[in-house]
Amino acid sequence: MGELTHFKDGRPRMVDVTQKPATHRTATAEARVKLTPEAAQALEAGGVGKGDPLAVAQLAGIFGAKKTAELIPLCHPLPLTGVEVRLEFRPEVPEVYITATVRTKAETGVEMEALTACAVAALNVYDMLKASSKALEITDLRLLHKAGGKSGEWRREG
Amino acid sequence: MGELTHFKDGRPRMVDVTQKPATHRTATAEARVKLTPEAAQALEAGGVGKGDPLAVAQLAGIFGAKKTAELIPLCHPLPLTGVEVRLEFRPEVPEVYITATVRTKAETGVEMEALTACAVAALNVYDMLKASSKALEITDLRLLHKAGGKSGEWRREG
Amino acid sequence: MGELTHFKDGRPRMVDVTQKPATHRTATAEARVKLTPEAAQALEAGGVGKGDPLAVAQLAGIFGAKKTAELIPLCHPLPLTGVEVRLEFRPEVPEVYITATVRTKAETGVEMEALTACAVAALNVYDMLKASSKALEITDLRLLHKAGGKSGEWRREG
Amino acid sequence: MGELTHFKDGRPRMVDVTQKPATHRTATAEARVKLTPEAAQALEAGGVGKGDPLAVAQLAGIFGAKKTAELIPLCHPLPLTGVEVRLEFRPEVPEVYITATVRTKAETGVEMEALTACAVAALNVYDMLKASSKALEITDLRLLHKAGGKSGEWRREG
Amino acid sequence: MGELTHFKDGRPRMVDVTQKPATHRTATAEARVKLTPEAAQALEAGGVGKGDPLAVAQLAGIFGAKKTAELIPLCHPLPLTGVEVRLEFRPEVPEVYITATVRTKAETGVEMEALTACAVAALNVYDMLKASSKALEITDLRLLHKAGGKSGEWRREG
Amino acid sequence: MGELTHFKDGRPRMVDVTQKPATHRTATAEARVKLTPEAAQALEAGGVGKGDPLAVAQLAGIFGAKKTAELIPLCHPLPLTGVEVRLEFRPEVPEVYITATVRTKAETGVEMEALTACAVAALNVYDMLKASSKALEITDLRLLHKAGGKSGEWRREG
Numbered sequence: 001m002g003e004l005t006h007f008k009d010g011r012p013r014m015v016d017v018t019q020k021p022a023t024h025r026t027a028t029a030e031a032r033v034k035l036t037p038e039a040a041q042a043l044e045a046g047g048v049g050k051g052d053p054l055a056v057a058q059l060a061g062i063f064g065a066k067k068t069a070e071l072i073p074l075c076h077p078l079p080l081t082g083v084e085v086r087l088e089f090r091p092e093v094p095e096v097y098i099t100a101t102v103r104t105k106a107e108t109g110v111e112m113e114a115l116t117a118c119a120v121a122a123l124n125v126y127d128m129l130k131a132s133s134k135a136l137e138i139t140d141l142r143l144l145h146k147a148g149g150k151s152g153e154w155r156r157e158g
Numbered sequence: 159m160g161e162l163t164h165f166k167d168g169r170p171r172m173v174d175v176t177q178k179p180a181t182h183r184t185a186t187a188e189a190r191v192k193l194t195p196e197a198a199q200a201l202e203a204g205g206v207g208k209g210d211p212l213a214v215a216q217l218a219g220i221f222g223a224k225k226t227a228e229l230i231p232l233c234h235p236l237p238l239t240g241v242e243v244r245l246e247f248r249p250e251v252p253e254v255y256i257t258a259t260v261r262t263k264a265e266t267g268v269e270m271e272a273l274t275a276c277a278v279a280a281l282n283v284y285d286m287l288k289a290s291s292k293a294l295e296i297t298d299l300r301l302l303h304k305a306g307g308k309s310g311e312w313r314r315e316g
Numbered sequence: 317m318g319e320l321t322h323f324k325d326g327r328p329r330m331v332d333v334t335q336k337p338a339t340h341r342t343a344t345a346e347a348r349v350k351l352t353p354e355a356a357q358a359l360e361a362g363g364v365g366k367g368d369p370l371a372v373a374q375l376a377g378i379f380g381a382k383k384t385a386e387l388i389p390l391c392h393p394l395p396l397t398g399v400e401v402r403l404e405f406r407p408e409v410p411e412v413y414i415t416a417t418v419r420t421k422a423e424t425g426v427e428m429e430a431l432t433a434c435a436v437a438a439l440n441v442y443d444m445l446k447a448s449s450k451a452l453e454i455t456d457l458r459l460l461h462k463a464g465g466k467s468g469e470w471r472r473e474g
Numbered sequence: 475m476g477e478l479t480h481f482k483d484g485r486p487r488m489v490d491v492t493q494k495p496a497t498h499r500t501a502t503a504e505a506r507v508k509l510t511p512e513a514a515q516a517l518e519a520g521g522v523g524k525g526d527p528l529a530v531a532q533l534a535g536i537f538g539a540k541k542t543a544e545l546i547p548l549c550h551p552l553p554l555t556g557v558e559v560r561l562e563f564r565p566e567v568p569e570v571y572i573t574a575t576v577r578t579k580a581e582t583g584v585e586m587e588a589l590t591a592c593a594v595a596a597l598n599v600y601d602m603l604k605a606s607s608k609a610l611e612i613t614d615l616r617l618l619h620k621a622g623g624k625s626g627e628w629r630r631e632g
Numbered sequence: 633m634g635e636l637t638h639f640k641d642g643r644p645r646m647v648d649v650t651q652k653p654a655t656h657r658t659a660t661a662e663a664r665v666k667l668t669p670e671a672a673q674a675l676e677a678g679g680v681g682k683g684d685p686l687a688v689a690q691l692a693g694i695f696g697a698k699k700t701a702e703l704i705p706l707c708h709p710l711p712l713t714g715v716e717v718r719l720e721f722r723p724e725v726p727e728v729y730i731t732a733t734v735r736t737k738a739e740t741g742v743e744m745e746a747l748t749a750c751a752v753a754a755l756n757v758y759d760m761l762k763a764s765s766k767a768l769e770i771t772d773l774r775l776l777h778k779a780g781g782k783s784g785e786w787r788r789e790g
Numbered sequence: 791m792g793e794l795t796h797f798k799d800g801r802p803r804m805v806d807v808t809q810k811p812a813t814h815r816t817a818t819a820e821a822r823v824k825l826t827p828e829a830a831q832a833l834e835a836g837g838v839g840k841g842d843p844l845a846v847a848q849l850a851g852i853f854g855a856k857k858t859a860e861l862i863p864l865c866h867p868l869p870l871t872g873v874e875v876r877l878e879f880r881p882e883v884p885e886v887y888i889t890a891t892v893r894t895k896a897e898t899g900v901e902m903e904a905l906t907a908c909a910v911a912a913l914n915v916y917d918m919l920k921a922s923s924k925a926l927e928i929t930d931l932r933l934l935h936k937a938g939g940k941s942g943e944w945r946r947e948g
Contacts (some may be wrong), residue, residue, distance in 0.1 A: 004204040004211055004290040008716070009688075012214050014694055016714030018656055018735045024492055031296075036252075040293070047248035052160055055371055055485075056170050062233055062488055063547045064380075069276050070226060072285050073695045077711055080301040081581060082490030085483070098476055103492045107713060110291070112285050119277045120229050127230050127270050128200055131163040134269070134312055138189075138277070143292050154292055166400070172370075172378055174398030176419045182808055213687050213801075220804055221863045231379045235395055237867055240806030241898060259809045264430055265397060307884070316723075319519040320527055321605040324874070327604075327845075328530050330852055332872030333545055334814055348610075362478040369478060372486050376547055387541060387594050388601050389534055389853045392581050393869055414480070423871060428601050435593045435612070436545050443546050443586050444486075447479040449587070450628050454505075454593070454615035459942045498650055529643075529845055535851075536646055537705045553709055556648030556740060559642070577650045633922040636843055637921040644846050644918075655853040663928075685794055688802050688867070693861055703910050704917050705850055743924070744917050750821060751909045751928070754860050759862050759902050760802075763795040766933050766944055770821075770909070773928035784925050 006074045014074050016108040026103045026147035029114035031141040033096040033125045035133075040094035042132035054087040054096065057124035061085035065122025066104050068113045078113065080105045086116050087125070096125050099144070109149050113142060164232045172232050175265035183306035184261045187272035189299040191254040191283045193291075198252035200290035203308050212245040212254065217284035218245035221261050222278025226271045236264045236271065243275050245283070257302070267307050273299060322390045330390050333423035341464035342419045345430035347457040349380070349412040349441045356410035358448035359416075370403040370412065373440035377401035380436025381418050384429045394422045394429065401433050412441050415460070425465050431457060476596045480548045488548050490583035501624035503588035505615040507570040507599045509607075511611050514568035518608035528561040528570065531598035535559035538594025539576050542587045552580045552587065561599070570599050571619070583623050589615060638706045646697065646706050649739035657780035658735045660744035663773040665728040665757045667765075672726035676766035686719040689756035692718035696752025697734050700745045710738045710745065717749050719757070728757050731776070741781050747773060797862045804864050807897035815938035816863075816893045819904035823886040823915045830884035832922035844877040846885065848924035851875035854910025855892050858903045868896045868903065873906050877915070886915050889934070899939050905931060917923040 014146050035043065046053050062083045069077040084101035089096055100117035102110040122138045129136060147153045164170050168197055195202065204211050220241045227235040240261035258275035260268040263288060280296040305311045322328050339371035351359065356405045362369050378399045385393040398419035405412055418426040438454045445452060480486050509517065520527050536557045543551040556577035563570055574591035576584040596612045603610060621627045638644050678685050685722045694715045701709040714735035721728055732749035734742040747762065754770045761768060796802050825833065836843050847925035854872045859867040879886055879920035886917045892900040919926060937943045 004200055004286060006214075006286050007211065011716075011718065012694070013717070014693055014697075014712065014715035016716075016735055018658075018713040018737060026492075044160055046165060048240065052371075053165065053170075055368075056164075056231060056375055059375055059486055059547050060229065062486070063231075064229055065488075066325055066543055066551055067225070067229060069698055071218065072282055072690050073220055073221075073305060074285060074714065077554060077698055079222060079580070079711060080488065081492040084490075085487075086485065092492075103490055105492060106711070111288060112281065112569065115281055116199060116294075117280060122299075123270065123273055123277060124230055124232075127232060128162060128164050130269060134301050134304070135314065136300065137223060138273075139297045141280075141296035141299070142171075142294065146292070149313075152499035167399075169402065170375055170378070171401070172381075172396065172399035174419055175401075176342075176397040176421060176882065184808075208917050210687075212682075214691055216692055217688055217802055220802070222802075224867055225815035227382055231375050234397065235382055237395060237869060238804065239866065240810040241807075242801075243803075259881055261806055263808060264395070265868070321601060322602050323520060323527065323528075326939060327874075327876065328527075329848055330855075330870065330873035332874075332893055334816075334871040334895060346628065355521055364483060367479065369486075371545055372547060376545065380545055381548075384542070385546060385856055387538055389530060389537075390598075390850050390870065392858075393856055398884070427604060428597065430611075431600060433479060435597060437594065438615075439549075439586065439590055439593060440546055442589060443548060444478060444480050446551055446585060446588055450617050450620070451630065452616065454589075455514075455613045457596075457612035457615070458610065462608070466936070485647050501652075526845075529842075530849055532850055533644055533846055536644070537647075539707055540701055553738070554646065554709065556645035556649040558643075558648075559645070560643065577648055579650060624699060636832055636918060638918050639836060639843065639844075644843075674794055678797060685797065685802075688796075688863060692861065693925060695863075696861055699857070699861060703850065703854055704913075704914055705846060705853075706917060712942065743920060744913065747913055747916060747928075751913060755863075755902065755906055755909060756862055756930075759864060760796050761796060762901060766936070768932065770931035771904075771929045773912075773931070774926065775924050778924070788925065 012074055020107040022105050022107050023148050024105055026154055027111045027146040028101045029118045029142045030141050030144050031098045031118040031122045033122050034137040035094040036135050039129040040091055041075045041131040041137055055127045056123045058085050058087050061117040061121030061125040065113045065117040068116040073111055075112050076108050078104045080104050085121055096105040098122055109146055110144055170232055178265040180263050180265050180304050183261055183267045185272040185300045185304040186259045187276045189256045189280045189301050190297050191280050192295040193252040194293050197287040197291040197294055198249055211286045215279045216243050216245050218282040219275045221277040221280030226274040228235035231269055233270050233288045234266050236260050236262045243279055256280055267304055269301050269304050285303045321397050328390055335380045336423040338421050338423050339464050340421055341425045343427045343430040343462040344417045344460045345434045346460050347434035347438045348455050349413045349438050351410040351451040355436040355445040355449040355452055356407055359364050366386040369444045373437045374403050376399050377433040377437030384432040388428055389429050394420045396420050403438055413436055427459055427462055479585045481485045493548045493603055494581040496579050496581050498623050499583045500586040501585045501620040502575045504597045505572045505592035506613050507596050508611040509568040510609050511631050513548055513603040513607040513610055514565055527602045530593045532559050533563050534598040535595030539587045539591040542590040545591055546586055549586050552578045554578050559595055585617055585620055592594050640751045652736050652739040654739050655726050655780050656737055657741045658742045658777040659746040660733045660749045660776045663750035663754045664771050665669050665729045666769040667726040668767050671761040671768055672723055685760045689753045690717050690719050693749045693753030693757040697749040700748040704744055707744050708740050710736045712736050717753055730749040730754055736790055741778055743775055744777050792818050798832030799856045799863050802864055810897040811894050813938050814895055814899050815899045816936045817901045817936040818891045819908045820934050821888045821908040821912045821927050823912050825884040826925050826929040828923040829919040829926055830881055847911045848877050850914040851882055851907040851917040855903045855907040858906040865902050866936055868894045870875050875911055888912055901933055901936055
């Protein structure tokens with residue numbers, strides 16, 4: 001516990017996983033974009049019968065998963081075998097709720113890819129709504145579940 | 159109010175800013191990475207006298223600002239003229255508090271660049287601490303201040 | 317006429333445009349994806365009331381315009397100020413007709429950016445329909461119009 | 475037939491191929507750049523004894539194959555094991571005829587990589603000849619052959 | 633001996649390695665940044681008790697290894713399984729001595745990745761010290777050792 | 791003298807150049823790839839009448855200049871207005887001698903772009919010759935000349 005595996009003798013490194021077997025891995029993350037009433041109204045107006053703003057964010061989130069190793073220096077580049085990103089507009093909160101599930105067969109897990117997909121999707125929601133309100137807020141960006149690898153399954157409590 | 163400028167006839171587009179003058183722009187954003195006790199302890203242990211894990215996240219955040227137009231499809235590619243990212247470990251909370259300030263001379267603002275810098279820095283903090291605890295949480299990712307451009311200055315209240 | 321400006325003494329180069337003034341530039345290109353009956357049917361079935369496959373291609377086309385300088389070695393990296401991509405499903409042909417208009421204020425034109433946006437959008441149409449038919453064909457990828465710069469306006473005839 | 479595998483419940487996704495075996499895959503695509511007499515003349519003049527403009531396009535095409543997953547949001551990132559791109563100047567047509575063959579060992583095929591290599595090579599031919607003539611046209615960008623994977627071999631007819 | 637494997641019939645290609653088995657590979661490279669007295673003094677002043685300039689270069693070197701296939705057209709994109717970069721300030725020379733070790737399980741080796749990591753780290757050292765002196769020099773960028781693959785082990789002599 | 795401008799309070803940053811005027815800038819760098827007799831022979835054999843291996847490296851060097859801000863975290867992204875890279879095979883040494891000249895109109899200089907172009911070209915020479923000999927060496931990578939900006943002209947002595 002408490003060890004920083006990305007560091008060796010005080011220097012960051014991409015951890016050597018050469019000897020680990022490539023196994024099936026999956027990770028799911030979530031995020032919320034808290035909307036102001038103005039932003040919720042803009043989203044509602046923009047999302048009916050016309051181009052769906054959340055579709056842009058959803059696609060960008062998938063793209064974002066593939067960009068993970070370019071954003072996180074110590075992340076291994078992984079051959080992703082599946083990415084799903086979902087955005088749900090909850091006008092009663094109001095918020096956009098985002099989840100992303102990423103899969104691979106690799107020596108290391110895809111937690112960062114799932115988190116990055118959510119982050120990028122959330123940033124795109126912000127981008128599309130910022131003309132109506134700048135006071136949006138991205139929150140609760142966190143891991144929900146992971147499976148595969150030596151450390152096994154993990155599920156967020158509560 | 160409430161108009162989605164990124165859409166025209168229901169289709170997303172990169173808004174035409176050709177006719178706007180290039181002016182000085184700045185934006186500052188913030189984010190928090192909520193730590194578990196295990197992660198706080200790992201960060202404390204790792205950050206003394208040796209390589210500083212937050213230095214990795216800080217540099218990645220600067221890099222991230224430059225990646226904004228690759229992550230956000232409808233964002234204009236901008237020639238950034240300055241990027242500062244700061245990370246502060248607050249063991250008493252415990253959290254890592256992040257701010258990013260981005261500058262440019264351009265036809266459009268750098269809010270998304272400041273937010274992206276914070277998001278990428280926060281994801282890197284998560285990456286470096288996930289071996290000690292997976293229950294970290296990125297929160298309060300939001301704009302603090304922007305200046306420049308026709309819409310002028312904006313500052314987060316409260 | 318007939319000179320290859322990208323070459324000097326037989327070696328390719330990125331042409332020096334330092335002394336040219338930055339002026340408003342625009343370019344429009346087009347492309348067609350010729351569909352088989354199976355692909356047309358799949359597009360029709362997929363595009364009603366649900367996620368619109370052409371929306372993916374349209375967004376990818378915008379993204380593609382920003383990637384131009386990464387795909388074309390001798391292209392100058394340009395700060396694009398506007399990108400619009402349109403896709404129209406013409407079931408009676410059947411084809412998907414694509415146009416892209418790109419704008420900038422720069423020392424050189426954006427013909428390649430408009431063509432690249434069309435090419436990337438067309439490749440994405442292919443990608444989404446290839447499960448229904450592999451015999452699709454991208455054709456008529458060409459410039460329709462350009463304006464700005466020393467060579468002035470140009471419009472495709474016929 | 476007619477199903478859009480990239481969509482699930484109306485939302486685009488990167489299809490989950492985790493359970494599929496990694497097998498040898500190959501795909502070959504083609505494209506033509508239709509030349510005007512001026513462009514053909516420029517190519518002929520530029521390609522004799524000096525730097526060969528088609529060499530630039532050929533190399534860019536190889537580079538382009540590696541960029542596929544960055545251009546096509548729903549494409550899996552694949553570890554390509556071989557890329558060949560050929561360009562042939564046919565002065566009697568006049569046209570530049572392009573073929574690309576891509577290989578991998580993966581869970582999914584490389585049709586999009588072969589098509590992207592051809593598209594990028596063709597765009598580079600256009601880029602190098604556009605000073606002599608803007609009326610060039612990229613056409614017949616299509617798959618010629620694929621092998622490997624559950625759907626087996628496919629060859630373009632006629 | 634003396635054959636250029638990247639060429640076939642006089643055209644560059646990404647060599648087909650589809651039939652080769654994926655085996656463990658490792659490569660180590662080195663480089664030196666020769667410092668002027670002014671640069672050595674700046675490095676010494678900047679590197680004590682504050683942010684360490686070499687930490688920036690070290691992290692950039694790791695990032696650089698992952699960029700190899702984007703910089704070297706004929707390089708295969710490889711799923712790196714480990715990257716270590718070390719920088720050592722030798723004030724008595726004065727120089728910064730850099731080594732990089734890269735690992736993968738793949739059909740082809742990682743010599744270029746190790747060399748690229750060193751080159752990028754060295755360029756970053758230059759970047760950070762160029763305000764104090766422009767007369768720095770990157771030298772001795774070369775392979776030290778490789779192992780794995782059909783050609784087996786190789787170690788630099790002398 | 792001796793100040794590390796990329797650092798402020800011990801933290802790296804992208805220096806704020808917002809207030810500086812955009813002026814014409816140019817920089818020229820050089821590098822050498824020291825060849826073994828085997829490599830020189832392979833280059834000579836490969837470079838006559840067929841595809842020229844140095845043409846690959848030359849084009850990659852131009853591409854590399856555009857990648858500079860992706861390799862050097864604290865570098866400003868600049869709209870390059872001209873890039874020339876030259877490679878000269880000197881069989882009598884034997885070596886490949888490389889120079890790169892980069893131009894821009896910007897708030898900051900292009901020294902790093904010229905050096906990066908040389909480094910990438912040199913790495914590509916290595917890549918193409920490594921089948922004939924692994925003992926090649928990249929050396930003398932350094933700035934020759936820069937002009938423009940407040941610090942004015944600088945030329946390497948000796």
